[in-house]
Amino acid sequence: MESTPDILTKVRAASNKRRLYLPHALRQMARPDRMISAAEIRAVIERGEVIEDYPEDSRGHSCLMFGFGSNNRPIHLVCSPKDDYLAIVTAYIPGPDKWTANYSVRVKQ
Template sequence: MKIEDLRELYEKDVVFFTQHVIERCKQRNIRPMHVRLAVMTGEIIEDYPDDFPTPSCLILGFLSIDVPLHVVVASNGESAKIVTAYYPDKDKWESDMKIRKDGSL
């Protein structure tokens, strides 16, 4: 999966949020525009090509210089679905927010 392809899907307006993700984002005070910003300016830090039913990836974006946001996106190449979005926990991620402290996925 390439970040450029996901950005293109956003430009085509074929990125979707499930009701579950909408509720979780409300709980976490994450707006759809925050998710879009993370995808449009961020980078893929983990790739999950074997996810079922659709390959997915973890994106790291920043809402401001010191506010990181992780977004999991699944895509079949024709459209994309936001799986989840969250503010990474500093206890679970290295200071760059790209590497898990325990080294596992």
């Protein structure tokens, strides 16, 4: 299994080539209560951290990243690095009911 730093390196390298926003990601980003921009996604990729690693994902190795967008708002995104691009699977604003105060650990239900 790859370690988290390895997936982060692959995510950033793939993002530097091209980012492909999957339909689900575009729908989630465009929700009126979210309105997450491509610039915010880029900021999370460039300065954020991997908080969950999914090496066995059916879409290929993917991860959940956490970072900050405009006005310092927290953003989560799921992405999967490919040889020629980074697939952006989804993006959302994490809710305090599902995440700890630092938005990086899931609250146990």
